[in-house]
Amino acid sequence: MFRFETAGESHGECLVATLTGLPAGIPISLDQIDRELWRRQQGFGRGGRMKIETDQVEIVAGVRHSKTIGSPIAIVIRNKDWKNWTESLPVEQIEDGDAKQKRVTRPRPGHADLAGAIKYNFQDARYILERASARETTARVAVGAIAKQFLAQFGCSVLSHVIAVGPVRLERAVTWAEIEALSHKPEVLLGCVEAGHESKMKEVVDEAYRTGDTIGGIFEVVAHNLPPGLGSHITWDSRLDGKLAQAIVSMQAVKGVEIGFAEEGSASFGSKVQDTIHYAKQQRHFFRGNNRAGGIEGGMTNGQDIRLRGFLKPISTLRRPLESVDLETRDPALAAYERSDVCVVPAAGVIGEAMVAIVLAAAFLEKFGGDSLIETKRNFEGYLQQVTDF
Numbered sequence: 001m002f003r004f005e006t007a008g009e010s011h012g013e014c015l016v017a018t019l020t021g022l023p024a025g026i027p028i029s030l031d032q033i034d035r036e037l038w039r040r041q042q043g044f045g046r047g048g049r050m051k052i053e054t055d056q057v058e059i060v061a062g063v064r065h066s067k068t069i070g071s072p073i074a075i076v077i078r079n080k081d082w083k084n085w086t087e088s089l090p091v092e093q094i095e096d097g098d099a100k101q102k103r104v105t106r107p108r109p110g111h112a113d114l115a116g117a118i119k120y121n122f123q124d125a126r127y128i129l130e131r132a133s134a135r136e137t138t139a140r141v142a143v144g145a146i147a148k149q150f151l152a153q154f155g156c157s158v159l160s161h162v163i164a165v166g167p168v169r170l171e172r173a174v175t176w177a178e179i180e181a182l183s184h185k186p187e188v189l190l191g192c193v194e195a196g197h198e199s200k201m202k203e204v205v206d207e208a209y210r211t212g213d214t215i216g217g218i219f220e221v222v223a224h225n226l227p228p229g230l231g232s233h234i235t236w237d238s239r240l241d242g243k244l245a246q247a248i249v250s251m252q253a254v255k256g257v258e259i260g261f262a263e264e265g266s267a268s269f270g271s272k273v274q275d276t277i278h279y280a281k282q283q284r285h286f287f288r289g290n291n292r293a294g295g296i297e298g299g300m301t302n303g304q305d306i307r308l309r310g311f312l313k314p315i316s317t318l319r320r321p322l323e324s325v326d327l328e329t330r331d332p333a334l335a336a337y338e339r340s341d342v343c344v345v346p347a348a349g350v351i352g353e354a355m356v357a358i359v360l361a362a363a364f365l366e367k368f369g370g371d372s373l374i375e376t377k378r379n380f381e382g383y384l385q386q387v388t389d390f
Helices: 030-041 080-084 113-120 126-132 134-152 176-183 195-211 240-249 262-266 345-368 373-389
Strands: 003-007 014-020 058-061 073-078 157-165 217-224 254-259 277-280 285-288 306-312 323-325 332-334
Touching: 003 134, 014 134, 030 134, 030 345, 073 134, 113 126, 134 157, 134 345, 157 176, 157 195, 157 345, 176 217, 217 345, 240 254, 240 306, 240 345, 254 262, 306 345, 345 373
Parallel strands: none
Antiparallel strands: 003 014, 014 073, 058 073, 157 217, 217 306, 254 306, 277 285, 323 332
8 A cells, every 4th residue: 555654843853754555666866856845945935944944855765776676665854954953852851951942832823833732732832833834745745756756657747836826816727738848947936837927926925025924825736647547436535536635635724625627617507517528539539628627527537637726825924923822821912923934835836746646656556556667567558458448
């Protein structure tokens, strides 16, 4: 079974991830993983933490001579900021340790601070925010980069772009070629394929900077060149759209997900929503007149691009803090401020890519199996022949 776990605190020594279930023989490039980590750190609106960190992956198990060996993969990403927190977050108690703690007693509205402090019986929300922080997604992106390299063996790719920042929204459909071209740019502003819209998005972020506020938005993840039949309709928890939705909403600050043109479809007649079915006799394959379903029907891929959108609320940490209550005195107080971002929508898109790639890699292995890449490819190619012969 393909699965992963992450560990680590935002200001701890490092972030850690383990990944199990990949077949042996998959080529792994550390440079490609580091490129994904770099992409996650980019975008106009990122905070001071990204000026400290230069994320690089270390694989300490499961990959030898640049290929997976079938055993669990162990990943480490070291936090450079740890040097500033060694006395505040030590593993063992140190002399005068209580006085050196950077306590958080004024929980931030919209963050995990208060709910977590109540759940775990902490009068200090520090331990909650350390793990709830989106810094954790660095490890997810590293795992997703490996999943992408697995999917690439079957000609499948996963990328993202930004549709909206605050009220500025790109209303037209974006082609795969446009998204692919965007991914090759050496610099990332706000991840929109249209420069005019991106400029307007930057103005919104500038306004949030000026007023001490934050701003959210919408990103779209697209998975390209997938075979039909990943996922299943037979049980509620085997439906691929459900797994993808859970993966996206599991991301910090994501409050909603849309697959295909769900919102538009909910306000339309059925005759305007369903994707008509056609058949190319010479090429011997079915195709659709449109892709309003976002590449998934009945919980299964239908051979078209998967298109899903994540709706990202504004980051909870504001330089102009909101009203809160002090956990120690129970008196009204302004919420705590932790060094943070103003806008993270482009980075959220990269994290969304990772989560989609992870879910799709798991779906591939569930369908095609294999202890080695050669075996998985053989099963995959046999299935493609079955699809052609259908």
